[in-house]
Amino acid sequence: NAGVTQTPKFRILKIGQSMTLQCAQDMNHNYMYWYRQDPGMGLKLIYYSVGAGITDKGEVPNGYNVSRSTTEDFPLRLELAAPSQTSVYFCASTVGQEAYGYTFGSGTRLTVV
Amino acid sequence: GQQLNQSPQSMFIQEGEDVSMNCTSSSIFNTWLWYKQDPGEGPVLLIALYKAGELTSNGRLTAQFGITRKDSFLNISASIPSDVGIYFCAGQGGWGAQKLVFGQGTRLTINP
Numbered sequence: 001n002a003g004v005t006q007t008p009k010f011r012i013l014k015i016g017q018s019m020t021l022q023c024a025q026d027m028n029h030n031y032m033y034w035y036r037q038d039p040g041m042g043l044k045l046i047y048y049s050v051g052a053g054i055t056d057k058g059e060v061p062n063g064y065n066v067s068r069s070t071t072e073d074f075p076l077r078l079e080l081a082a083p084s085q086t087s088v089y090f091c092a093s094t095v096g097q098e099a100y101g102y103t104f105g106s107g108t109r110l111t112v113v
Numbered sequence: 114g115q116q117l118n119q120s121p122q123s124m125f126i127q128e129g130e131d132v133s134m135n136c137t138s139s140s141i142f143n144t145w146l147w148y149k150q151d152p153g154e155g156p157v158l159l160i161a162l163y164k165a166g167e168l169t170s171n172g173r174l175t176a177q178f179g180i181t182r183k184d185s186f187l188n189i190s191a192s193i194p195s196d197v198g199i200y201f202c203a204g205q206g207g208w209g210a211q212k213l214v215f216g217q218g219t220r221l222t223i224n225p
Contacts, residue, residue, distance in 0.1 A: 004155075031211055042117070042201060042215035043156075058212070090155050094211050101146050101203075102213070104155030 002026050006091050006105035013081040013112045021076040021108050023091030029103070031096040032074040033058075034066065036087040037107075043090060049074055050096065081112045119202050119216030127224050128192060134219045135186040136202035144205040145178050145185040146213065151198045159200075160187070189221075197223050 007022045025032065030051050035043035045058030049068040063085055065077040074093075078085060088109050092102035119136045126132060136145070144163055148156035160171050162178035162185060169176055175188045185204075189196055202216040 042217045045212060048212060096211055101158035101161050106155050
């Protein structure tokens with residue numbers, strides 16, 4: 001099992017550019033999440049999804065969009081990149097029945113210059 | 114939003130020493146989780162706690178779910194070099210979708 005796969009691992013964007021961070025899981029998990037991790041801080045929830053076709057905002061959704069057309073994929077879209085979006089982004093998934101804890105991807109390190 | 118206060122923020126210890134870190138919250142949680150993050154990787158689950166007062170071990174790691182449901186601690190005994198990393202606590206409050214709130218992390222550095 002590959003688990004949760006995130007691509008790319010690193011990316012540098014210029015202010016105003018757009019990009020999509022990819023996340024795919026092969027564990028048939030219903031629940032998927034996007035977090036950002038800033039230096040010295042814990043993880044902050046951006047968006048989450050409880051199943052295909054269903055998404056909802058987390059704690060810090062501004063500047064981001066998501067979609068969930070399949071159970072496996074949960075891409076995160078940045079439309080107009082800003083320096084404040086420089087961070088490490090983690091995708092995670094869980095089966096959704098109990099809080100057994102998430103399976104995390106290895107992260108995407110994004111720098112906006 | 115809800116917050117978890119994790120302390121200490123960093124620790125510098127000698128190999129073989131025991132380590133203790135804790136998390137507190139102003140809110141009640143139904144589940145406490147402890148994660149470890151290695152450089153360049155995502156967090157990996159170490160221990161999950163589901164019941165107030167529960168004490169759970171995983172090898173050299175021991176964690177407890179506080180009686181008040183507002184705190185948890187993690188102990189690491191006889192530290193070894195591979196224990197280096199960032200440790201996060203996380204709480205789940207039953208507010209649906211299995212959303213977690215994370216602490217700020219404790220960065221552990223071990224001098225051999």
